[in-house]
Amino acid sequence: MGQGRSKEIGKLSDEYAKNVGICEFDPEDLKSLQISSGQNVRVTTNHGTVVVKAALSTQAPHRGLIFMPYGPWTSMICDPETHQTGMPSLKGIEAEVTAAPEERILTLRELVAYISGGK
Amino acid sequence: MVEKTIQDAVCTFCGCCCDNLEVKIKDEKIVSVRNSCAISMSKFLNYDRERLSTPMERKNGGFEEIKFEDAIEKTASILANAKYPILYGWSLTSCEAIEIGVELAELVGGVIDNTTTTCHGPSIIGVHDIGESSCTLGEVRHRADLVVYWGCNPVHAHPLHMSRYSVQSKGRFRKGRKDRKLVVVDVRKTDTAKQADHFIQVAPNQDYELLSALRTAVKMGEIEQDSIAGVPVETVEEIAELMINCEFGIIFYGLGLTMSAGKSRNIDAALSLVRELNNKTKFLIMPMRGHFNVTGANQVTAWQTGYPFAVDFSKGYPRYNPGDTSAVDILARGECDAALVVASDPVSNFPIAASRHLSRVPLVTIDPHVTPTTLASDIVIPSSFVGIERPGTVYRMDGVVLLTRKLVEPPKGVKSDEDILSAILRRTTELKGVA
Numbered sequence: 209m210g211q212g213r214s215k216e217i218g219k220l221s222d223e224y225a226k227n228v229g230i231c232e233f234d235p236e237d238l239k240s241l242q243i244s245s246g247q248n249v250r251v252t253t254n255h256g257t258v259v260v261k262a263a264l265s266t267q268a269p270h271r272g273l274i275f276m277p278y279g280p281w282t283s284m285i286c287d288p289e290t291h292q293t294g295m296p297s298l299k300g301i302e303a304e305v306t307a308a309p310e311e312r313i314l315t316l317r318e319l320v321a322y323i324s325g326g327k
Numbered sequence: 328m329v330e331k332t333i334q335d336a337v338c339t340f341c342g343c344c345c346d347n348l349e350v351k352i353k354d355e356k357i358v359s360v361r362n363s364c365a366i367s368m369s370k371f372l373n374y375d376r377e378r379l380s381t382p383m384e385r386k387n388g389g390f391e392e393i394k395f396e397d398a399i400e401k402t403a404s405i406l407a408n409a410k411y412p413i414l415y416g417w418s419l420t421s422c423e424a425i426e427i428g429v430e431l432a433e434l435v436g437g438v439i440d441n442t443t444t445t446c447h448g449p450s451i452i453g454v455h456d457i458g459e460s461s462c463t464l465g466e467v468r469h470r471a472d473l474v475v476y477w478g479c480n481p482v483h484a485h486p487l488h489m490s491r492y493s494v495q496s497k498g499r500f501r502k503g504r505k506d507r508k509l510v511v512v513d514v515r516k517t518d519t520a521k522q523a524d525h526f527i528q529v530a531p532n533q534d535y536e537l538l539s540a541l542r543t544a545v546k547m548g549e550i551e552q553d554s555i556a557g558v559p560v561e562t563v564e565e566i567a568e569l570m571i572n573c574e575f576g577i578i579f580y581g582l583g584l585t586m587s588a589g590k591s592r593n594i595d596a597a598l599s600l601v602r603e604l605n606n607k608t609k610f611l612i613m614p615m616r617g618h619f620n621v622t623g624a625n626q627v628t629a630w631q632t633g634y635p636f637a638v639d640f641s642k643g644y645p646r647y648n649p650g651d652t653s654a655v656d657i658l659a660r661g662e663c664d665a666a667l668v669v670a671s672d673p674v675s676n677f678p679i680a681a682s683r684h685l686s687r688v689p690l691v692t693i694d695p696h697v698t699p700t701t702l703a704s705d706i707v708i709p710s711s712f713v714g715i716e717r718p719g720t721v722y723r724m725d726g727v728v729l730l731t732r733k734l735v736e737p738p739k740g741v742k743s744d745e746d747i748l749s750a751i752l753r754r755t756t757e758l759k760g761v762a
Contacts, residue, residue: 209365209366209482209483209486211483212340212365212366212369212483212484213365213366213369214369216340216366216369216370216373216374217369217373217376218373218376218377218696218697219377219672219675219696219697219698219699220377220697221376221377255678255679255680256679265515266518267480267515267516267517267518267520268515268516269515269516270514270515270516270528273514273515273531275515278676279675279676280674280675280676280699283675283676283677283678283679283682284679285679286678286679287678288655288656288659288677288678288680288681290590290649290650290653290655290656291590291650292649292650292651293448293449293452293590293591293649293650293653294440294444294445294448294449294636294637294649294650294653294654294655294656295444295445295448295449295585295586295590295591295655296445296655296677296678296681297586297587297588298445298582298586298678299531299532299582299583299586299587300531300532300586300587300588316699316702317702319699320674320686320699320702320703323674323679323682323683323686323699323703324674324683324686324687324703325683325686325687327385327686327687327703
């Protein structure tokens with residue numbers, strides 16, 4: 209809901225970054241990883257790596273599963289393999305999460321510059 | 328001060344296309360919306376933020392304003408000179424604009440693909456394989472006594488779906504929530520799941536197994552395991568029983584099935600389950616189409632080319648082979664040499680391996696807003712909003728056609744997708760020397 213509402217406010221808005229540049233954790237997972245909600249985390253898959261903000265899931269329980277809203281931050285780590293369907297693999301991807309208190313979340317303009325090679 | 332209220336306006340956000348909005352306008356500005364969900368309200372009250380107002384061209388590392396005619400000339404020249412351009416997007420515009428897009432793709436020998444490719448493309452492939460028993464949402468509202476939401480969270484993504492069309496709706500033969508059962512299957516206990524009579528938490532990437540087990544149970548077959556996809560066999564049998572014994576059941580499914588392991592095979596399994604159920608009772612299935620007119624993009628492309636998405640004109644006639652002619656694959660393989668994006672934001676939503684190539688070829692984007700895709704473009708042409716500033720035909724998720732209305736004037740000088748695409752088509756035709 210926050211993702212949808214903030215998208216309509218504007219993709220360059222702070223609201224959008226706040227609602228979409230996040231990673232939702234099961235409360236128990238967050239506790240065992242000793243990460244607190246609101247802290248920056250680095251999520252890495254075989255396809256890329258990105259820093260986003262940790263958030264407490266309101267759709268728990270889902271132990272061992274993180275949820276990231278569909279959008280530019282998540283696209284940095286998604287698998288382009290479509291298995292002959294046209295659909296990239298956007299769910300059920302293995303990922304590693306580490307606390308990243310010293311690292312910064314890239315803004316949307318920085319992400320675009322990174323993707324396009326500073327065109 | 329000029330004030331007016333428009334009744335029965337069509338919402339332009341999701342595939343529900345709710346057509347009962349009451350929009351209040353003061354001095355050509357939308358000031359309030361009634362009967363809408365929170366997302367729709369946010370759209371109607373904020374659509375004018377981060378707006379593009381003039382055509383722009385990338386120059387010296389930034390953007391410079393250019394005249395509309397020059398933007399058309401440059402776009403036509405990019406498309407006419409490309410060997411294998413891709414024309415992508417189309418879900419947030421009208422069927423009339425999409426029709427012109429298809430003609431343009433044929434003219435330039437390119438690929439036309441729509442956002443289905445990253446939402447319910449696998450659903451369409453599943454339907455090619457198995458076939459589908461479906462209906463309109465009105466039938467669900469009046470008759471359904473069992474509703475299954477599988478891998479979707481309408482409370483967040485289609486907020487009025489449950490109250491307008493399914494479990495909570497007041498229909499002719501089912502008066503409300505108490506007359507219906509709700510089953511939710513998801514990897515998380517979503518806000519939709521919290522309202523369910525039965526919530527089934529399936530293990531990630533194992534929907535295929537659970538669907539197959541349900542089909543076995545519906546066929547009264549024996550399941551020789553204690554649990555399937557993290558679900559005890561007793562629960563599988565209980566749900567199968569519930570499905571067999573309903574009078575009118577429906578599965579609404581979302582990206583939890585199409586984006587996870589199995590993809591179109593998950594849909595095959597869901598469609599096969601429904602086919603099996605129809606030997607015992609009345610059962611239907613429908614994808615929860617997300618983006619506004621994405622269903623229309625499939626319809627128009629299908630009636631014009633024979634195929635619903637990922638249509639390749641490079642050989643001079645339409646070819647369709649998802650995985651080969653689909654946008655993400657073409658981009659990830661680095662094959663296209665130019666791109667036109669209309670009413671969509673693939674730089675945000677494609678895996679970086681695909682968006683990297685898209686942002687490095689000559690890229691033209693037609694969109695009302697500043698988006699990551701416009702920021703990565705070489706030419707940007709602002710357009711008006713279908714259903715807010717311009718009327719247009721759209722398809723609801725169940726294939727019902729709706730005509731959206733014009734509510735307010737677009738900003739001065741901002742043209743519609745239809746007008747922009749017509750101008751590009753005209754000039755490209757001249758450049759290609761086609762009579």
